[in-house]
Amino acid sequence: MIHAQNLCKSYKEIKALDGVGLSVKRGEVCGILGPNGAGKSTLFKILCRLVTPDSGNFVINSTKKKAIGAIIEKPALYEYLSAKENLSIISAMQGAPKDNITLSGLLENVGLPIGRNDPVKNFSLGMKQRLGIAIALLNNPDCLILDEPFLGLDPLGMQSFRNMIKQFAHDYNLAILISSHLLDELSKTCDSLHVMNNGRIIQSGSTAQILNNSTNDYTICGHNLSDSQILQKQDRKIDGDCITIKLEVAKASFYIKSLIEEGIEITYFGPEKNLKELYKPK
Amino acid sequence: MIALIQAELYLIFRQKRTYYGLAAIFIIELFIIAGSWYQGNEVISVLLENLTRSFYLEGNLLNGHLVLYLVLNSLWFNLPLIIMIIVSGFLTNDYKDRTIQTIMLQSIKKIDYILTKYVVAIVFTLLVLVFLMATASLMAYTIFGNGDLITYLNGLNFFESNQALSRIGLAFLSGTILMLFYSITSVTLAIIFKEITITWIACILFLILSNLLLKIDFGIMGDWFFPKLIDTWQYFFYYNIPWSKIYFNHIVLMAYIILFTTGGILLFIKRDIG
Numbered sequence: 001m002i003h004a005q006n007l008c009k010s011y012k013e014i015k016a017l018d019g020v021g022l023s024v025k026r027g028e029v030c031g032i033l034g035p036n037g038a039g040k041s042t043l044f045k046i047l048c049r050l051v052t053p054d055s056g057n058f059v060i061n062s063t064k065k066k067a068i069g070a071i072i073e074k075p076a077l078y079e080y081l082s083a084k085e086n087l088s089i090i091s092a093m094q095g096a097p098k099d100n101i102t103l104s105g106l107l108e109n110v111g112l113p114i115g116r117n118d119p120v121k122n123f124s125l126g127m128k129q130r131l132g133i134a135i136a137l138l139n140n141p142d143c144l145i146l147d148e149p150f151l152g153l154d155p156l157g158m159q160s161f162r163n164m165i166k167q168f169a170h171d172y173n174l175a176i177l178i179s180s181h182l183l184d185e186l187s188k189t190c191d192s193l194h195v196m197n198n199g200r201i202i203q204s205g206s207t208a209q210i211l212n213n214s215t216n217d218y219t220i221c222g223h224n225l226s227d228s229q230i231l232q233k234q235d236r237k238i239d240g241d242c243i244t245i246k247l248e249v250a251k252a253s254f255y256i257k258s259l260i261e262e263g264i265e266i267t268y269f270g271p272e273k274n275l276k277e278l279y280k281p282k
Numbered sequence: 283m284i285a286l287i288q289a290e291l292y293l294i295f296r297q298k299r300t301y302y303g304l305a306a307i308f309i310i311e312l313f314i315i316a317g318s319w320y321q322g323n324e325v326i327s328v329l330l331e332n333l334t335r336s337f338y339l340e341g342n343l344l345n346g347h348l349v350l351y352l353v354l355n356s357l358w359f360n361l362p363l364i365i366m367i368i369v370s371g372f373l374t375n376d377y378k379d380r381t382i383q384t385i386m387l388q389s390i391k392k393i394d395y396i397l398t399k400y401v402v403a404i405v406f407t408l409l410v411l412v413f414l415m416a417t418a419s420l421m422a423y424t425i426f427g428n429g430d431l432i433t434y435l436n437g438l439n440f441f442e443s444n445q446a447l448s449r450i451g452l453a454f455l456s457g458t459i460l461m462l463f464y465s466i467t468s469v470t471l472a473i474i475f476k477e478i479t480i481t482w483i484a485c486i487l488f489l490i491l492s493n494l495l496l497k498i499d500f501g502i503m504g505d506w507f508f509p510k511l512i513d514t515w516q517y518f519f520y521y522n523i524p525w526s527k528i529y530f531n532h533i534v535l536m537a538y539i540i541l542f543t544t545g546g547i548l549l550f551i552k553r554d555i556g
Contacts, residue, residue, distance in 0.1 A: 052554060066388060092285055139389055
């Protein structure tokens with residue numbers, strides 16, 4: 001659906017993008033993970049044709065009038081208008097349907113109340129993000145690009161937002177490209193992942209594969225961890241009822257089994273993602 | 283593009299700042315009329331003390347025509363300043379609120395978007411001038427009535443009431459072209475500077491320089507230089523109207539409007555959004 005090759009963009013002496021390429025299929029949620037200033041927003045602005053690349057090219061295989069719907073950085077809305085008025089006016093600008101049924105349907109799809117007529121300046125950030133997605137979905141695009149959509153959302157909001165994105169990819173067969181520096185959220189949302197740093201994609205692959213590559217440590221929490229023989233042999237860091245040990249991903253299940261056999265009451269067993277390792281060029 | 287223009291006009295009239303601008307224009311009008319009411323007769327009687335002994339002047343000299351002429355003098359600075367501030371805001375507010383990005387992420391072409399801004403600037407300026415002309419005329423003629431018009435341009439000029447009305451009407455039309463020039467310029471300045479405060483400063487500077495440069499003699503080149511065209515509306519209050527000069531000035535001013543619009547559009551299309 002989206003196919004980009006060797007995209008480069010510089011701002012004076014700073015190379016924002018340096019030979020970036022990626023592909024996203026229909027129905028796929030693809031994540032871009034990277035620290036601030038990695039070049040994620042520049043990449044998205046280029047794909048949305050807001051910014052012209054210095055070199056490289058990209059193709060979006062769509063016959064729709066609007067191929068991509070997007071939110072870049074944060075949703076920009078007419079704060080003095082209501083949610084429905086925002087949708088109506090932006091629909092009118094591009095000749096998209098703006099009848100009450102269509103607009104109410106869009107609001108319903110993104111989980112916003114249909115009956116609210118107050119200005120969106122009264123909305124929470126989560127609600128504004130949802131309205132931003134409804135605007136992005138106007139005119140039925142084939143792709144959705146979301147730049148840092150989890151920013152400022154509470155845990156409950158993040159979970160609900162995550163489910164909504166997955167649902168859109170599945171129900172509407174949309175190609176979704178999503179960026180964040182929140183590893184946990186991307187790992188729970190995306191089918192594939194690209195890691196960006198300093199304007200370059202330094203790792204690509206399935207989300208599980210990339211996370212496994214960057215996992216060296218595991219944290220185990222339980223009530224009687226000090227009784228464990230298997231943990232005694234490990235180089236470990238103890239923090240109350242929790243212990244962090246160095247462990248290869250392949251051995252994780254063996255350790256869980258062994259701890260249970262030793263009669264340890266495990267309350268948590270999870271990987272500690274090593275961001276330094278993740279952002280290191282491979 | 284018509285849908286885009288309608289949407290932009292709807293947005294303009296849904297914003298409070300538009301009404302603050304219109305209120306500012308109305309307040310200026312009120313001040314001019316109130317000033318005429320309290321001090322006008324006194325000033326005119328001092329000015330014409332000797333003349334009224336020698337000539338018969340029909341009606342009260344402090345009349346609706348004179349008040350409208352005083353309102354016309356707001357074309358020098360007050361009105362263009364307010365128009366430039368409001369109109370440049372049509373674009374700079376889109377930059378500030380980042381709604382320009384939201385619009386550009388829809389199936390809307392850059393050229394359509396920026397052309398719409400220029401069209402809306404023209405429509406809004408015309409509406410403001412109609413509003414100014416209508417309210418000023420209504421108040422001026424209701425309160426002060428009719429009479430002969432006296433102006434001081436290259437000496438004292440007297441116009442009979444009927445003649446004064448047509449001259450004021452023509453001066454308003456000429457002033458409309460001038461206000462369109464300022465309005466278009468403010469959109470182009472907004473494209474260049476993007477930021478609200480910097481664009482305001484640029485607009486004020488442009489106005490001040492235009493008024494200052496009007497007084498400087500640039501020789502033959504001066505005929506083509508825009509600051510020399512901003513007083514064209516005043517030619518309608520010369521005893522003998524210099525029609526050829528008026529036609530020439532208006533054509534050059536319109537050429538500037540086209541030039542500034544084209545330049546602004548090309549710059550906007552060339553630049554990245556965000």
